[in-house]
Amino acid sequence: MAELAETMAEPSPGLVSTAIQAITRHIRSEGLAPGDPLPSEAAMTRQLNVSRTVVREAFRSLSAMRLIDMSAGRRATVAKLDTGAMSMVIEHGITTQQISVHQVYDVRRTIEMRTVALAALRRTEAEAAAIAQSAKLMRENFQNPEIVMEHDIAFHEAIAAASHNPVFSLIVTAFSGVTRRTWEIGWRTRSSNEDQLKMIKGHEDIADAILRGDPRLAVEHMAEHFDKSVKALLDAGIA
Amino acid sequence: MAELAETMAEPSPGLVSTAIQAITRHIRSEGLAPGDPLPSEAAMTRQLNVSRTVVREAFRSLSAMRLIDMSAGRRATVAKLDTGAMSMVIEHGITTQQISVHQVYDVRRTIEMRTVALAALRRTEAEAAAIAQSAKLMRENFQNPEIVMEHDIAFHEAIAAASHNPVFSLIVTAFSGVTRRTWEIGWRTRSSNEDQLKMIKGHEDIADAILRGDPRLAVEHMAEHFDKSVKALLDAGIA
């Protein structure tokens, strides 16, 4: 068996890629669920007939993508869905200037127009309350930009969660890092307190529409919110 | 300096995470672009004052996320934007049943309603031709499901590319793996050749609307296409 895998290996990819595939295949073929343990490194080493170095690099790679969880002394376990890898990819695209903040905002707008509608239709009472709470905390701390930002991010992530589609949550959360980098600019561009409070009012309107279960109104407010945000960024010279 | 980094390290995260951060920080602080070389493992080893084992696992992790490219003999280089990591995350979510195919399709629909509109507005002549070509190849090979599928995937990716927003391309491409897994089911569900050809006609209509630069019509056809595809999957019992 070991030899079979060895002879079947493609020319270039290297042993580590093979090991990664073996592990993911194991997860699938065994039907593992989040929290379930994977084979130990030693077991994998024997099974694949490669050194522990190779196996470790494979495990570590999957851990970096947050497909598995590793911690000292314990065996690796299958991980819950996590946005870690996606965030890294987006961040990488931004820092290497392969994608622009503006492009990210266009995607966010597209997605959040949908999440907000779904949230209005599917939200539980608790979710509606959490969304409204984030908006409320934005207002209460409006003189402290950093805190407002964190509640803003929580607000959008809460809406995505209320859409009851984890894929939306995944993507929205992956963009939060970009928001953290650009938020201050957008905030300062709203020069007056009045503008800033108006922006917070926009969030409250969205929360309200979701609470009332009115998707059309929610989408309308969300669109307005994004249009203003993008305009603020453009005014500040962010491409 | 080395000691400074050592004393500043957080308690648990481990040296590898620190090394990963150091590398990404290096990319950012040096303003590296895709193709630019990174420091050698030996250099990183000295700079961070850790073993080569740790540095290698860090490099390998970034390589797994496709943030850098590695190959024997050469130093690692900054990678072009790639969908590898995202695909893995989505696949992982599906195989561990944390997300459903239906949920992925809802996200795809949301995104592609936008990409198709942008494509109609922004496509170059070459892009419009490529999109139409994929549709044409679907028809020409309609008796061979696998080939039709590949052209179907290429069709949707071409539209995303024509949106001129790489983030959309990234996401759409990340979903292609899911499509490969479910496509056959949707195809077989369209029991008659007539249904299958109708579905291909839908693609041609989309391509046509894009060629004519009519976003409204393009969106309309895309919506119809997705609604039918989702219905086919539902009929087949895919949650």
Added chain:
DNA sequence: CCCTCAAACCTGTATGACAGGCTGTTATTG
């Protein structure tokens, strides 16, 4: 039956070694 604790297992990191790929430089040859 419960508590304690040590042995067994597991991961995290370090070190040294060697094979093989890549590159630039040098020496050879026409």
Added chain:
DNA sequence: CAATAACAGCCTGTCATACAGGTTTGAGGG
């Protein structure tokens, strides 16, 4: 002098070994 071939040096890929420290488990004692 120019083209080319050989080489040396650097780099990554893989392996073997060792040890520190965390986790689990079960045996033994109370």
